[in-house]
Amino acid sequence: MSTLPILSIIIFLPFLGVLLLSIINSSSENGARNLKQTALWVTCLNFSVSIILLINFDKSNPDFQFVEKYYWLSSGISYHLGIDGISILLIILTTFLMPFCILASFESIKTSLKEYLIAFLILETLMIGVFCSLDLVLFYLFFEGGLIPMFLIIGIWGGERRVYSTFKFFLYTLAGSVLMLLAIIAIYMKTGTTDITYLLNYDLEPSLQYIFWLAFFASFAVKVPMWPVHTWLPDAHVEAPTAGSVILAGVLLKMAGYGFIRFSLGMFPIASSYFAPFIFTLSIIAIIYASLVALVQKDMKKLIAYSSVAHMGFVTLGIFTFTLQGIEGAMIQMISHGIVSAALFLCVGVVYDRIHTREIDRYGGLVNRMPIYAFAFMVFIMGSIGLPGTSGFVGEFLVLMSLFSINTYFAVFATTGVVLAAAYSLWLYRKVIFGSLIKDDLQDIMDLTYREMIILFPLVFLTIFFGFYPQPLIDIMEPSTTQLISNITDDLTLVMPSTIERRVY
Amino acid sequence: MSIFIPIVPEFFIFLSAVTLLVVGLFVKNIKLIINLSILALLIAIVLVFMQSIQTVFNNSLVIDEFSKVMKVLILMGSLSAIVMYHSSRKDLNIDLFEFPILILLATIGMMIMVSANDLIAIFIGLELQSLTLYVLAALNRNHLSSSEAGLKYFLLGALSSGLLLFGLSYIYGFTGNTNLNLISTTVTSGNIGLIIGIVFVCSGIAFKVSAVPFHMWTPDVYEGAPTPVTAFFALAPKVAALALAVRFLVVGFGDISFDWQQIIIFLSLASMIFAAFAAIAQKNIKRLMAYSSIGHVGYALIGLACGTAQGISSLIIYLTIYLAMNIGVFAFILSMKNKGDYFENISDLAGLYKTHPYYSLLITIFMFSLAGIPPLAGFFGKFYIFIAAIESNLMLLAIVGILASVISAFYYLRVIKVIYFDENKNSFEGFNSRSLNILINPSAFLILAFCVYPVPLIAISNYAASSFF
Numbered sequence: 001m002s003t004l005p006i007l008s009i010i011i012f013l014p015f016l017g018v019l020l021l022s023i024i025n026s027s028s029e030n031g032a033r034n035l036k037q038t039a040l041w042v043t044c045l046n047f048s049v050s051i052i053l054l055i056n057f058d059k060s061n062p063d064f065q066f067v068e069k070y071y072w073l074s075s076g077i078s079y080h081l082g083i084d085g086i087s088i089l090l091i092i093l094t095t096f097l098m099p100f101c102i103l104a105s106f107e108s109i110k111t112s113l114k115e116y117l118i119a120f121l122i123l124e125t126l127m128i129g130v131f132c133s134l135d136l137v138l139f140y141l142f143f144e145g146g147l148i149p150m151f152l153i154i155g156i157w158g159g160e161r162r163v164y165s166t167f168k169f170f171l172y173t174l175a176g177s178v179l180m181l182l183a184i185i186a187i188y189m190k191t192g193t194t195d196i197t198y199l200l201n202y203d204l205e206p207s208l209q210y211i212f213w214l215a216f217f218a219s220f221a222v223k224v225p226m227w228p229v230h231t232w233l234p235d236a237h238v239e240a241p242t243a244g245s246v247i248l249a250g251v252l253l254k255m256a257g258y259g260f261i262r263f264s265l266g267m268f269p270i271a272s273s274y275f276a277p278f279i280f281t282l283s284i285i286a287i288i289y290a291s292l293v294a295l296v297q298k299d300m301k302k303l304i305a306y307s308s309v310a311h312m313g314f315v316t317l318g319i320f321t322f323t324l325q326g327i328e329g330a331m332i333q334m335i336s337h338g339i340v341s342a343a344l345f346l347c348v349g350v351v352y353d354r355i356h357t358r359e360i361d362r363y364g365g366l367v368n369r370m371p372i373y374a375f376a377f378m379v380f381i382m383g384s385i386g387l388p389g390t391s392g393f394v395g396e397f398l399v400l401m402s403l404f405s406i407n408t409y410f411a412v413f414a415t416t417g418v419v420l421a422a423a424y425s426l427w428l429y430r431k432v433i434f435g436s437l438i439k440d441d442l443q444d445i446m447d448l449t450y451r452e453m454i455i456l457f458p459l460v461f462l463t464i465f466f467g468f469y470p471q472p473l474i475d476i477m478e479p480s481t482t483q484l485i486s487n488i489t490d491d492l493t494l495v496m497p498s499t500i501e502r503r504v505y
Numbered sequence: 506m507s508i509f510i511p512i513v514p515e516f517f518i519f520l521s522a523v524t525l526l527v528v529g530l531f532v533k534n535i536k537l538i539i540n541l542s543i544l545a546l547l548i549a550i551v552l553v554f555m556q557s558i559q560t561v562f563n564n565s566l567v568i569d570e571f572s573k574v575m576k577v578l579i580l581m582g583s584l585s586a587i588v589m590y591h592s593s594r595k596d597l598n599i600d601l602f603e604f605p606i607l608i609l610l611a612t613i614g615m616m617i618m619v620s621a622n623d624l625i626a627i628f629i630g631l632e633l634q635s636l637t638l639y640v641l642a643a644l645n646r647n648h649l650s651s652s653e654a655g656l657k658y659f660l661l662g663a664l665s666s667g668l669l670l671f672g673l674s675y676i677y678g679f680t681g682n683t684n685l686n687l688i689s690t691t692v693t694s695g696n697i698g699l700i701i702g703i704v705f706v707c708s709g710i711a712f713k714v715s716a717v718p719f720h721m722w723t724p725d726v727y728e729g730a731p732t733p734v735t736a737f738f739a740l741a742p743k744v745a746a747l748a749l750a751v752r753f754l755v756v757g758f759g760d761i762s763f764d765w766q767q768i769i770i771f772l773s774l775a776s777m778i779f780a781a782f783a784a785i786a787q788k789n790i791k792r793l794m795a796y797s798s799i800g801h802v803g804y805a806l807i808g809l810a811c812g813t814a815q816g817i818s819s820l821i822i823y824l825t826i827y828l829a830m831n832i833g834v835f836a837f838i839l840s841m842k843n844k845g846d847y848f849e850n851i852s853d854l855a856g857l858y859k860t861h862p863y864y865s866l867l868i869t870i871f872m873f874s875l876a877g878i879p880p881l882a883g884f885f886g887k888f889y890i891f892i893a894a895i896e897s898n899l900m901l902l903a904i905v906g907i908l909a910s911v912i913s914a915f916y917y918l919r920v921i922k923v924i925y926f927d928e929n930k931n932s933f934e935g936f937n938s939r940s941l942n943i944l945i946n947p948s949a950f951l952i953l954a955f956c957v958y959p960v961p962l963i964a965i966s967n968y969a970a971s972s973f974f
Contacts, residue, residue: 073885073959115862137888141879141956148873151918155926163926167918174878174914178907185888185895185903 005068006056007081007132010049010091014098014121014128017042021121026114036106039117043098043124050095057088062479064134064197073137076193080134085480086261086331087131089473090254093338094127097250100455101243104346107451108242108353109157116157119149123247130255136184136194136263143219143255144177150244150252158239165232165239172232176222183215199267203491206270213271216263223256224316227286230309237305238358242349245301249308250342254334257315261327261484265319269488276320280403284413287313291420295427300348300358303428304341307384310417311337311392317414318399321406322488327481329398332470336391336463340383343459347377350452351432355441360428365437370447374433376456381429383463385422391466511561511568514552514576515616521545522609529602539591542605546584546612553577558972564684565623567752569972574821574965575619575748578828582740583612585832585944589839590733592940596845597731599645607644608737611637615745622756624673624683627749631669631713634742635662641737642730654729661712661722669709675702676757685757694761703758707768710753713746714802715795717775724787727795732847735791736835739798744824747805751817754809755973762812769810774905776803781912785919790838790851793916794831797875800913801827807890807906811897814967814974819889821966826874826886826955833871833948837864840935840945848931851920856929864936865924867949874952876917877910882955 017039024034058065064082072079083091101120109116126149129142147170154166188194191202204212222229237245264272287310294306311333318330350373351366352358367374383390386397396418404411437443448456466473509516521542529538553576560567587605594600614634621627639662643655679698680688692699712719727735754765780800787793805827808820841848848854858865874883887910894903935941955962 071960073963112858115858141884144879144884148878151921152869152925155922163922167915167922170918171911171915175908175911178911181888182891182895182903182907185891188892189895 014124047095062483085477123149165235169236179215180219209268209271213268220256234305245345250338283313287417294424323402326402333395363432364435567622571972574969586737650729665712672705716772717779724795773806777909781909816893818966818970819893823886836944842935855927872917876914880956882952
């Protein structure tokens with residue numbers, strides 16, 4: 001097993017699927033079916049490979065595993081892959097969500113199905129590559145490359161304002177990322193390598209750390225997204241096709257959270273500690289502001305998009321507490337958000353496929369005709385609120401607890417976000433599901449089909465399962481997170497002995 | 506005769522051109538002339554490879570690693586231009602046997618420019634190239650815009666040649682030498698007369714590479730000239746003029762780089778910023794490519810401004826990738842034809858992916874690569890340029906360059922938007938042209954494959970840059 005380049009396999013398997021799809025004749029009688037089946041099987045196969053990866057993963061080892069390294073651009077810039085307890089969870093999240101995306105597109109995509117599936121499989125390759133890269137240039141390659149398929153997915157198969165949204169998405173993200181590229185080059189000039197394993201243990205001088213941290217922050221803040229650069233997200237979400245929203249909320253936002261943990265914390269701990277209050281402030285503004293904006297939305301997808309901004313605010317809060325609970329809470333919040341918000345977008349897609357509107361006012365009383373749907377939707381709404389017993393609770397609780405131990409004021413403000421989340425989520429649920437069924441076009445709406453149940457019920461199960469038993473997640477990430485924190489603490493005590501104490505106000 | 510052995514490639518092209526000129530008068534078979542001139546260029550590439558490193562004519566021409574690599578790039582550019590001409594000569598009404606011969610003559614001029622190590626050789630090479638380019642721009646003489654392009658290019662080009670010659674005379678006057686190696690031994694920093702000379706020469710070169718503020722001719726000439734000529738303008742002369750600038754500044758004035766660095770920095774900054782904004786409003790795809798080439802020259806000049814081994818090497822990588830992208834895009838533009846009519850507006854591409862999904866994919870690759878999005882080759886071109894800039898502490902250039910690349914991404918994306926997001930309008934039959942496919946497919950392949958196996962190009966460019974340092 002050790003000789004097989006399993007990470008390369010898991011990255012490039014979807015790409016092989018692309019080659020396979022491109023030779024299928026889509027205009028023949030069974031063409032569309034063949035395309036869908038092929039794409040579905042490729043993503044399922046990739047998921048099973050990631051399960052093999054998980055089985056072979058050594059949970060007690062905090063270092064990078066399954067390492068592959070080949071000469072690429074220069075001796076300092078290599079094709080270097082490897083995963084630890086933090087990245088493996090996000091890889092599995094990605095491979096897990098992909099089959100659902102393909103399934104969810106079975107009925108809703110009518111035009112250019114082949115190109116659509118190809119774009120998704122290329123996107124999968126790039127997303128997994130982001131989480132596997134142990135080289136900054138390689139990371140950047142995958143991170144930015146993802147813009148190309150996403151640009152096309154939103155632009156070709158999106159809604160009415162798709163052109164505006166996709167340009168906004170592309171240019172915002174690109175503008176954020178290019179500064180990171182300059183920082184990567186500067187790091188390369190400074191240290192002679194872009195190898196992440198080396199840089200994690202390299203002590204940069206603080207003055208440089210601040211600059212590099214800000215450059216990386218520009219990229220990740222746009223991607224997470226943080227207030228005030230979050231405005232591309234609601235537009236992109238609203239116009240993207242259902243599966244596009246799922247991937248956007250489920251995985252693309254997580255790249256930035258992962259980036260904060262791996263790079264900002266790992267490589268620039270002093271700058272991270274220095275800027276932590278700044279991050280806290282922005283995150284809390286994001287949580288409260290996005291929640292308030294969500295309250296007045298008329299469009300279901302837009303509401304969920306704003307709730308994503310708020311939820312990702314908890315992630316950034318947790319990451320910059322520098323505590324074990326905080327970072328683990330942020331990780332669980334990311335996984336939970338990946339499941340719950342992806343599922344919420346799928347739920348919107350279910351009713352959108354039926355009556356082609358996302359306007360909240362056009363719905364009401366769905367529980368009468370769609371009881372199964374109402375149940376699934378309820379679980380995800382509860383997960384979004386963070387009700388105890390759902391996965392959303394675990395993450396938010398850990399984050400708030402660790403934040404409380406650092407600064408009570410920040411914690412108090414952050415907690416209001418939970419209340420507001422309950423307000424907008426329950427309001428959405430009441431307007432769509434409850435009430436009397438008076439709208440004409442809803443009179444003969446049908447409940448979930450088997451295909452839709454297959455999509456939603458695994459997610460229902462996971463939302464509840466991780467709510468009661470998050471231990472498997474924690475077991476996997478604990479050693480790596482502990483090592484990360486001890487590295488940070490060493491660096492901080494080395495340079496500024498008083499910092500740790502001072503940060504507890 | 507042995508004195509001619511070191512310049513066999515140039516001499517061979519010269520003999521071919523003269524012979525073909527005579528043959529063309531008697532044999533009314535243009536296809537034969539085209540094939541023979543392509544053959545001549547291919548043989549010249551082989552001859553360039555076989556050359557040994559030496560100096561010729563009392564050190565006024567140099568054959569070194571740099572000139573060999575640049576000559577191969579130029580020959581590739583000329584070759585592509587002739588192939589493009591072949592595919593379109595009948596429909597564009599430029600079915601003249603002189604075209605390939607003029608390209609051959611221009612190629613000789615450019616090869617001399619690349620090798621020139623003496624002020625006089627520089628001027629001879631530059632003028633030989635320029636005069637043929639003026640004729641080429643006006644080749645479609647029955648067409649108003651082509652004649653206009655030719656005349657405009659001639660007038661402004663003559664002016665810039667005058668500036669250049671004026672600058673060269675100043676340099677000769679203040680150093681007493683015409684040979685770049687000898688000049689480099691006598692230059693001193695802060696010599697005002699010398700600086701005036703350098704400024705004038707840089708202005709002349711900036712005109713040839715169409716760097717802002719000497720870019721005015723570019724959009725009009727690009728639009729007016731027949732498309733194969735435009736493609737040729739975008740490919741070979743840019744490479745040659747940049748190579749000339751590199752040798753002139755690095756060999757002749759490498760020790761006083763402080764004096765000329767800021768000129769190049771200004772040209773580079775102005776080109777990048779201006780092109781990024783000006784291209785946004787363009788509707789004609791040839792004009793768009795004109796502004797795009799202005800912007801790309803701005804990036805290439807960053808490498809020159811560094812004046813270091815890394816800078817020159819990154820410039821060579823950038824030029825090579827630029828060449829591949831432009832060959833692809835111009836071959837694509839030439840494919841936009843239907844029943845003998847050529848389309849040049851971006852809006853004509855609307856909904857292209859419904860009728861030609863494969864070629865839409867290829868132009869998408871070219872556009873994303875021009876915008877510098879990873880994992881395509883255009884990204885690595887910029888990546889190496891920025892490495893050089895940061896290594897030389899030119900942070901301003903790096904930051905402005907990278908921000909300009911975000912702005913310019915907008916107009917490249919607009920082309921993709923028209924192709925994919927708009928309703929279908931036209932169907933083109935030009936994509937079935939075999940000769941254009943010979944150009945499009947390999948260049949797309951190179952752009953995609955670079956990220957998988959970048960080692961050869963990097964090795965070649967380091968090899969070429971090693972001749973100066």
